[in-house]
Amino acid sequence: MAAADDPTGPRAGADAHSRPLFDGSGFGDEDASAADAEALLVGLNNEQRTAVTTDGLPLAIHAGAGSGKTRVLTHRIAWRTLTGRDDPRRVLALTFTRKAASELRTRLRRLGMRDQVAAGTFHAVALAQLRTWWHETDQREPDLLDRKMGIIGPLIPRDKRSTAALDVVAEIEWAKARRIRPEAYAALAEEAGRTPPFPTPTVARIYADYEEAKDQRNLVDFDDLLGRCRHALATDKRFAAAQRWRFRHLYVDEFQDVNPLQFDLLAGWLDGRGDLCAVGDPDQAIYGWNGADADHLVRFATHFPGATVLELRQNYRSTPQVLRAATGVLLGRDPMVANRDRGPDPVLEGHADEHAEAKAIAGRARTVRGPNGRWRDQAVLVRTNAQTEPLVDAFRAAGIPIRTRAGSGLLDRSDVKVQLTQLGRTDQALSKLVGDLRATTTREPDNAPTGPIDGPEPKGDGGHDAGSGDTGRAAAFAELSRLADEYLALEPSGSGKAFVAWVKAQARSVADDPTDAVEVATFHAAKGLEWPTVHVAGLEQGFVPIAHAKGSDAQDEERRLLYVALTRAEDRLFCTWADQRTFGQRTANRRPSPWLADLQTAIAGLERPVGRSEGARRAREMADRTRRATLPDHPVVTALREFRSAAAKAANVPPYVVFSDATLGDLIDRWPTEAEGLLAVHGIGPTKADRHGVGILAVLAAHDRPEAADPPANDSPSMARTASKTPTTSTGDSPLHDRLRAWRTERARVADVPPYRVFNNTTLDALAEARPTDVDGLLAVPGIGHRKVEDFGAELLALLADG
Structure with a gap:
């Protein structure tokens, strides 16, 4: 796992210095110089520099994914301190997790600010202030209730507790975040389209009984901390003046996640002052179901008249391919500006069921890691916790270390x-x-x-x-x-x-774990994190979007949630789904997420040229191949499209799930004549070859090959993997070739699979030519990964040694 560290500009920017940029000795330090302040701006792009130095307040910074949000926030705090605009002892930085607060403080220390700036969550700051107030006013301090279930559980009928209790808790938390009292819950919940487990009047009664039970026991829950702190500010002028004097310069991270209760408390701290800097991204607003309201950020200038609103549109995290594909699920949204070289296209792939999907992801994770990689550079993301079980089982079976977000707090x-x-x-x-x-x-x-x-x-x-x-x-x-x-x-x-x-x-799960393991997490839990490789699993209707997301607002939030998941990837992105999935004792047929079509369209429209001489040459070759492969007037193209439509209709899936237009073009380029040759076609793996191979080959056999369809060039290093799988009939006639073929035939018979599923002819030719003598040598052969080394390595090495 990696926290999203917002790399920007030159990687060796001011944040990366091994020594503090200035000594941070305090507000008004006479030794602080203009040169020190200027050093803070080194490595920032123009957008970031403006966000750091503007005097416009209140200030909202719309910071897209990977745009340097935290870097800008910390540099603004440090710059305003160094230039005398802010007193660091009077700065309060508000976050939504303790981990985010800790990261912010760590970065400020690297900038030389030591421990002067207070940073914490809304709840933590409210609790600290309330303790002061309770003590000063001689009030009996209530105990903090960290689990609502202890009170709410007995208020629910026994036969419904296991299924409904958590939903009732969620309803109460939503209501409190929206400042809705029990007596108003029923009407407002129905107006908002909420779907509680009981009729809204019943939930309202449980809510009222819960509040009464807390009062009787002198308990407060986390949400009460915010409301009670706001009440103290409103009713005790002396207390309010002290808190506002102490914290005069307010900064809020992830402002799109602020709910009305938090916004009300923030207004109480500000008391009409404009010294506020809010940072967030409307495209990553994913907590509306829990009461958050991105309107506070979207309409910031309405809430704070005269405010300054800036945007950060440069992305430094993801490749252009990942970024454009992810943006495809946000309808009508222009992609951010990518600042990295091009990478591999995202891969979309379906599987027979959730177990086949999980096994394939585990195998791919092993391949991506290679012999010298790190497991923690990969993550598997799913929409719900319930989807993690087959993934955990598959990774354990493969001997791959994993960790989940649960149980490690x-x-x-x-x-x-x-x-x-x-x-x-x-x-x-x-x-x-x-x-x-x-x-x-x-x-x-x-x-x-x-x-x-x-x-x-x-x-x-x-x-x-x-x-x-x-x-x-x-x-x-x-x-x-x-x-x-x-x-x-x-x-x-x-x-x-x-x-x-x-x-x-604070957060219930706060330990930062350095273990080298693949992370398995939900989309929500992955927010704020990033990995070089991300596998997004379970992209099926009912999960993405989630079945209970009704109405346009909920659907829009589900799209943003998928966008968050996809933009966790830095370099490689793999998206998968299952055709069947078991729920308890019931196996259900599944349909791919309807939003895969948007993702596929974005991938198909990727702009490959990147302006670098060699990269641009390769990109032009690939683009030329795509253009050559597009033969709309040729009968074979029409026949293949008709076959695709029929297969899609039979499977009740969109046509692109069978194969995309890019795959159709590659079929024309390569013109395979046997099942093994299909595996060399971009977008066709063993599963699709098994499902559609016979039909595809029959279409090709019934038509003449177009004369304009030249075979793809194999001289480009970027096409090495595809070229290595170009179908050929092995020309080897040595005794070693014969032994390898005989061994493959026997292995395929035992496994009850076609021989090409063991190794194709290209791999056998490469084995015979290279004659590796150890595992590392086997791994260097195209078509052989760690899984095949585990399955066949010992036999192959023995056979090659005898050759």
Whole structure:
């Protein structure tokens, strides 16, 4: 896994310096110079430089995916501090996750700002301020409820709890985010098109009973923190003045995710002042279902008259191919400007069922990694958690380490629980306890408590769980120490007990895991992350878009969610779906996502020339091939299109799922005459060859080959993989060739597959010519990857040694 670090401009920009750009000694430092401020702007493009230096306030920055959002935000804070515009002790940066706050603080420290700037989530900042208020007004401090289910569960009929409880919790959280009281819930939920598990009056009653139960027990939940802090600001002028004096310069990250309750609290902190910088991307607004309202960003100038609104349109993360394909799912949206060299086209691929899909993804992950790659450079993304099970099983079966977003949280560790329990029993100032906490970070594991506190330790993923062993323990306690530093920045006099409550108000899963493993995550969980290779699985109707997304707003949000998933890829993007999927005991036929057509159209229209001499030459060759392959007046093209339409109708899928126009053109170019030759055609793999091969070959056999269709050139390195699979009849007649063919025939018979599914003739010829003597040599042969080495390597090496 990799956090999206917003690389921009020259990679060796100001953010990458090994030493701070300035000493950050504080507001008004007489040694701060114009040269220091100018150094902060090195490596920024014109858009970013304007966003960092503009004096226009309030300010909204629309920062597209991979545009350098966090870099611009941190450089703006540092630049305004260095130039005397902001006092760093009066800056508050608001984020939506503790991890984002930690990253922001880390980047500011790299810029020399040390620990002066306070950064935290809305909930964490609200809790810190409320603790001050409760103490100053001699109020009894309520306990923080970190699980609503303990109260809501008993309010739901027993026979419905397992299926409806979480949905009721989600409805209550949506209502509170929208500042909707129980008595108003029924009417407003129906108006919004909500689909709760019970009639809206029933949910409203459960909601009211939940609120009453909390009051009786002196409990508050996370959402209450925001509302109560806003109430304190509105009713206690002295408290409000103190908080507004302390935090005068406000910055908000991911502003498209702000909900009305958070926006109301933000207004309370501002109190009409315009010192606000909001950064976000309307195209990544994916939390409307949970109460977020991107209107706060889209109509920023309406909410804040006189505001300045800027855009960052340069993308530095993804290749042009990934970026244009992803933008294809956002109807009518112009793509961002890609600043990377071209890469491989995204691949769309269907499979028989979810198990075949998962097995294929695992095999591809192994191939992409190669002998020297890293597993953590890849991720598999799905729409729902329920889709992860076959993927986890397939990766385990293949011996590939994986990690999922669930079960690896800091607060799930028994040793961390012991430490938090000890801290939670004392009112002593945390600042006096930090030394012991840091000592625990470096203590030998054998000296740490190992017994569970409130139940067994969650089990890992079959030996591949994240953060296991000594390394995981050290990382977890280092994370806990960093949490303490961040809390003290917000509440210097806070106690150990207060710190524990604050930690619970943060994310429940905060450990940063360095394990080398493929990440399996949902689209939502992947937001803010990036990987060189991304496999997007389960692109089927019912998942993408999700079945319960009704209405244009929900559908638009589902499109944005898919866009978020696709733009996590830096270099390679693979998109898959299954024709069948099992739900419990029922197997259902599936249809590809209707949005695959938009994705396919975007891929087919990719602009390949990139302006570099060699790259442009190769791109022109590929474009020329495409033009030559487009023969709309030739009878064979018409026949192939008729075959495609009939196959699509029979399978109840769009025609492009059978094969695209680009594949049709390659069929004409290559004119295969046997099943093995089909595998050399771009867009046809073993599955499609099995399904449609006989029909395709019959169409080709019934027509004359067009004279204009020249065979594709094989001299371009960029076409090496395709060229290596060009169908040929092996010319080898040596005894080794005969033994290899006989071995392949026997292997195919045992596996009950066609011989070309073992190895094609090109691979056999390459084996006979290269005669590798070890595994590395086998892997160098075109058509042989790690899976085939595992299956056949020992036999092949023995056979070649005898040759």
